[in-house]
Amino acid sequence: MWAFRVGTLVVAAGALLAQRSYSPGDVQDGQRLFLANCAACHGPEGDAVPGVDLGHGKFQRASSDDDLIKIMQKGIANTAMPPNNFTDFQAGTIVAYLRDMAKPAAQSTLAGGDVTAGKAIFEGKGGCLACHRVKGNGSRVGPELTDIGALRRAVELERSVLDPDAEILPQNRSFRVVTRDGAATTGRLLNQDAFTVQLMDSNERLKSFSKSDLREYAFVDKSPMPSYTGKLSPKELADLVSYLASLKGVEKQ
């Protein structure tokens, strides 16, 4: 046990000195930590604090990976930046995500669109309310989007509109069950265990099934959402993405 601890320390110290390299898994872990811990103030694009653009390497007081890790762990005195209980490794994955955000492939190709026009497309031509809900309007069958702009980057929103199958978050997966008497239900999977499945069905009802009463049950791999590739002009797409990016959740009053 003692030997193991010493070994770990040596590795950790070595990692601190070396320039880091990150795996795609590190980047994904870092994204999760970033969205859960940082995006509330810095925004999903990392540019919500004036003078700071985390996704483009624009920092006030840091440049190296190790500087960033220290700031994340210790905070910045007399500012709104608090200390955090991240290990070196966890903070490192956030740095990995920030470095990844800056790559050209990870940037939206759409220039700033018109939010109002985007809202009109969302509610009209796009038909988005048939499945999605924003601030009490629309359907609950698809993902609720009231705060999607606080959770996802423009590049991610753009990709979801053009290629809905590219990334389906675990909480948005479709699931189909068929009972022994042949009744089929497809809906958004809310929860499951060894014995039961919970769905929201196409009529927005919360339903719970016992697996032993099901003839078959399985994930539906494809998103029920259609691709908007070719259906919207570049300007309309930019407007729509800008509208989605503007949705920051329910405001406190």
Add this chain to the structure above:
Amino acid sequence: MMTRILLLVSLTGALAGSLGAQVSFDRLLNTGKEPQNWLTYSGTMMSQRHSPLTQITPENVKNLELQWIYQARSLEKFEATALVVDGIMYTVQAPNDVIALDATTGRVFWTYQFAPSQAARPCCGRVNRGLAILGDTLFMGTIDAHLIAIDAKNGKPLWDTTVAKADSGYAITHAPLIVKDKVIVGTAGGEFGIRGFIAAFDVRTGKEAWRFYTIPGPGEPGHETWAGDSWKTGGASVWMTGSYDPQLNLTYWGVGNPGPDYNGDVRKGDNLYSDSVVALDADTGKLKWYYQFSPHDEFDYDSVQVPVLADMQWQGKDGQKRPRKLMLWANRNGLFYALDRTSGEFLKGTPFVEVNWMNGFDEAGRPMKVTGKTPTAEGTLIFPGNHGGTNWNNPSYSPSTGLFYVGAWAGYSSNFVKRDDDEYTEGRRYTGGFQRSAIPGGATTPAPPTNTRNESEGYGAIRALDATTGERKWEFKMNDVTDGGILTTASDLLFSGGREGYFFALDARSGALLWKTAVGGTVASGPMTYSVGGRQYVAVAAGNSLFTFALRQ
């Protein structure tokens, strides 16, 4: 067999859901038509916590068995009473996470996680007692004094209104009350020198529609009952859910203690409307009548108990019995009351535990205080003690037995000590003294894990009172005291529990113990009952978990 039942249950549940998905206000007014559901905090607008369900009876209750447990991801007290709507259960995991569960299996559909401000400083635990529902929207008050509307289908917030300043000591811990198109809440904080109020908010927008201050401002009637500027910091908090009479269009709310709690010298006067029940016009919030249970209270006798409304025959002064709209109330101050809820007229008041601070009522129904029974620097022994003859733990009234049931702290006293050097500072505790009792673990401190007291130091009991006379019909004794609420059913069962960690069923007519189970944690919530797929369930929160029982199949 089990799985077939589950399928039937889920199909039936879905069918019921499709028939009446929206919880209209009409449904809230007519809960008796759908006894399978539990649609408001206290079961009905009358707040009797009495269910028409009869599948579980005194004969078969011994066959109750555990169906499922929901373990909260929280070590706070679990004080919430769940709602059940067409097979879906909604409850609150302390402090302010809302959870939707399958009421037959306990499996979670969704969770809404709310992180209250670090500035929140509720006096007695980061707790929540439940939700309200209207349409497809749930409503929750938070310990940082927000009121939040949440989509009941997907758990997403719809609006978030700041009701009061958490860093001044305001908090919301009770379930909201729906009346028509408004959601009504009050503010806790009586130990922090707040100025309490009850306010109604538009269910669609969260905009405030009316506000009633429980301490009248300058120029308003009752303002003269507060010496000097004491009205500004006089407490009079609200931390339990009110009731509603649709015929009178009045909503009734119990009001908490005046502050500072134990030093009345700095707030001379009756201190209206502390320790009172107020009857408000539900549309405007205007005061229709009030009755003050404990004028110029110095013992922290919050009168926040849920107002229990009952319609029954009442003997008038001419000796004739006539139907009367009543309000029944076992108060923290140790007295059981019957009031006329149309006019607020005092009809009856009688002790249900040992009381030494008063010795009768005058013609107008005002308690006559005993000279010298006031906190001093040395301490004064008062019955009932600080936690009261009862506290917030929900009572029940059964129209079937005509009895009112209360979880009582019997033979219980405290030494009340006054301090003159306590000055108000915003957001700090402001109590003007303290109290000592043979029973440790009041609202602010956890109960010890073991109990070595004898009965003369006080004990917990379920007491059954004749609702018309206040006379005690029977008593079920516990060694330890109780924070457990009470549920009665039309089959004359009574469910409750206490600090000893038992959940039990009594014969509501005799008090005989019919069934008990050890839940391993304090029952500090009101039990409730519901039915899905023709099967009756009883649910109660205890310790940090929610337990659900049904008859063995």
